[in-house]
Amino acid sequence: RIALDDSSLGLPGSRQINRPAGINLFETDPEGTVSFVTSDLLLQNGIHFTLGGTYEVTEGLTSIIDLGYRRKSQDSVNNNFTLVDTDLDTYSITPRVNLDYPVGNLFGSAVLGMDYYYAEYESDRKNGISQVRPSDSYDAFQHSFSTYGQATFPWKQNTELSSGLRIQSVNTQAGHLKFAGSFATKQVPLDDTSTQWAGNLGVNHRVSDSVDIFGRVGRSIRVPTIDERISSSARDATTFELNTQTSKDIEFGAKYIDPLVNFTTSAWYMKLKNEIAFNSQAVAFGTNVNYDPTRRYGFESEVSYKVKKDINLKGNLNFIDAKFDSGPFRGNNIPVVSPWTASAGAIWNIWEDSLNLSATWDWWDRKYLENDERNIFEKVPMTSVTDIKAYGKVNLVGEGNILWTLQANNIFDEKYFTYGVASATSANVFNAFPMPGRTFLFSVGSEF
Numbered sequence: 001r002i003a004l005d006d007s008s009l010g011l012p013g014s015r016q017i018n019r020p021a022g023i024n025l026f027e028t029d030p031e032g033t034v035s036f037v038t039s040d041l042l043l044q045n046g047i048h049f050t051l052g053g054t055y056e057v058t059e060g061l062t063s064i065i066d067l068g069y070r071r072k073s074q075d076s077v078n079n080n081f082t083l084v085d086t087d088l089d090t091y092s093i094t095p096r097v098n099l100d101y102p103v104g105n106l107f108g109s110a111v112l113g114m115d116y117y118y119a120e121y122e123s124d125r126k127n128g129i130s131q132v133r134p135s136d137s138y139d140a141f142q143h144s145f146s147t148y149g150q151a152t153f154p155w156k157q158n159t160e161l162s163s164g165l166r167i168q169s170v171n172t173q174a175g176h177l178k179f180a181g182s183f184a185t186k187q188v189p190l191d192d193t194s195t196q197w198a199g200n201l202g203v204n205h206r207v208s209d210s211v212d213i214f215g216r217v218g219r220s221i222r223v224p225t226i227d228e229r230i231s232s233s234a235r236d237a238t239t240f241e242l243n244t245q246t247s248k249d250i251e252f253g254a255k256y257i258d259p260l261v262n263f264t265t266s267a268w269y270m271k272l273k274n275e276i277a278f279n280s281q282a283v284a285f286g287t288n289v290n291y292d293p294t295r296r297y298g299f300e301s302e303v304s305y306k307v308k309k310d311i312n313l314k315g316n317l318n319f320i321d322a323k324f325d326s327g328p329f330r331g332n333n334i335p336v337v338s339p340w341t342a343s344a345g346a347i348w349n350i351w352e353d354s355l356n357l358s359a360t361w362d363w364w365d366r367k368y369l370e371n372d373e374r375n376i377f378e379k380v381p382m383t384s385v386t387d388i389k390a391y392g393k394v395n396l397v398g399e400g401n402i403l404w405t406l407q408a409n410n411i412f413d414e415k416y417f418t419y420g421v422a423s424a425t426s427a428n429v430f431n432a433f434p435m436p437g438r439t440f441l442f443s444v445g446s447e448f
Helices: 030-037
Strands: 002-010 015-018 041-058 061-078 082-103 106-127 136-156 159-178 190-206 211-222 245-257 261-273 276-279 287-290 294-308 311-324 340-351 355-364 383-395 401-409 417-422 429-434 439-447
Touching (some): 015 030, 030 429
Antiparallel strands (some): 002 041, 015 429, 041 061, 061 082, 136 159, 159 190, 211 245, 245 261, 276 287, 311 340, 340 355, 383 401, 401 439, 417 429
């Protein structure tokens, strides 16, 4: 498999809202962000190549290996001044085996494997579009090796246990060359190796033909990427240090399934250490940091209902309470997290695969602005958006299919924003990033 991409994006800017000064550019001039499109640009191209093979060793035992290469090249211009030229190459090899095994008159399954990833990162930064030599140059390398296993085990006729374990070792090396004209803080070279583990234990019990109950406990990790380490500050802005994010969580819930109705609901609790987040106050232009310990809990519910053979309704409702568990912001809400979210939709299969019509409504509750760990600014307003889409495919007998889509997003032309950044120095001053109004999209593709 090979995939290529090439894009040129104009990046819209923000609209300042300054309550004390009576300024609200989001209301009075939301399209003023268009001026940023000509001066804030992102050019990106890449290639993604994978080659894999499967071999059936014996009945119930299959070996699989995948080789991969991905290159991402980005050039960005910020306000017609700062230029960033970044190349990221990633190589991977991921062998594994799948095993199906009998347990009495039942069957279990297991996956055993290892992953190896090697990434090279180069980024040159220039202060001024006419500058020939970069003012800063960052180089980094990352080796990641992990072994893992995941298994399901039928305990009884209606009860299934599952467990998994992953051990991952990551070595990261990074350096910074600082030249004349640089405004950046010189960063100390990094050569760091860390080993972490993730695991889970779960149980699923079938109460009846229609009802299942389930539970799970686990520990997960998120290793910081090379991109996130550049200008990170686990201790201060002079290092590439950024700790691995870890979480411990528990979840339990139930499923109901019959020919007309599918319903799933679950409740969960999560404690996190070293949550990776962006902090615009940390240094002049912001940086990635590790939060003090945080905790989250909530529930998720999803339902679908087949009204008729060709009409399906669906909906979901989610709640999350996310707060700092210690540190100077203990008890405060974590920014950019909506406590409540919901969606509803319908799909009408008008003419087999040739013509389908769908409508979706999404709603978000209010949430605190980015950079408002103190919870003193006004919140991002709640909003809802409705989209409709017609789509289908035309069969070219023996020659594949033509795929088509006609889509209208935000059909009621709502004026809204879902993200904003609070000022680090002034109360009641923040930047809002407007979302698109009503837009239309028509696309045609093919499959062979």
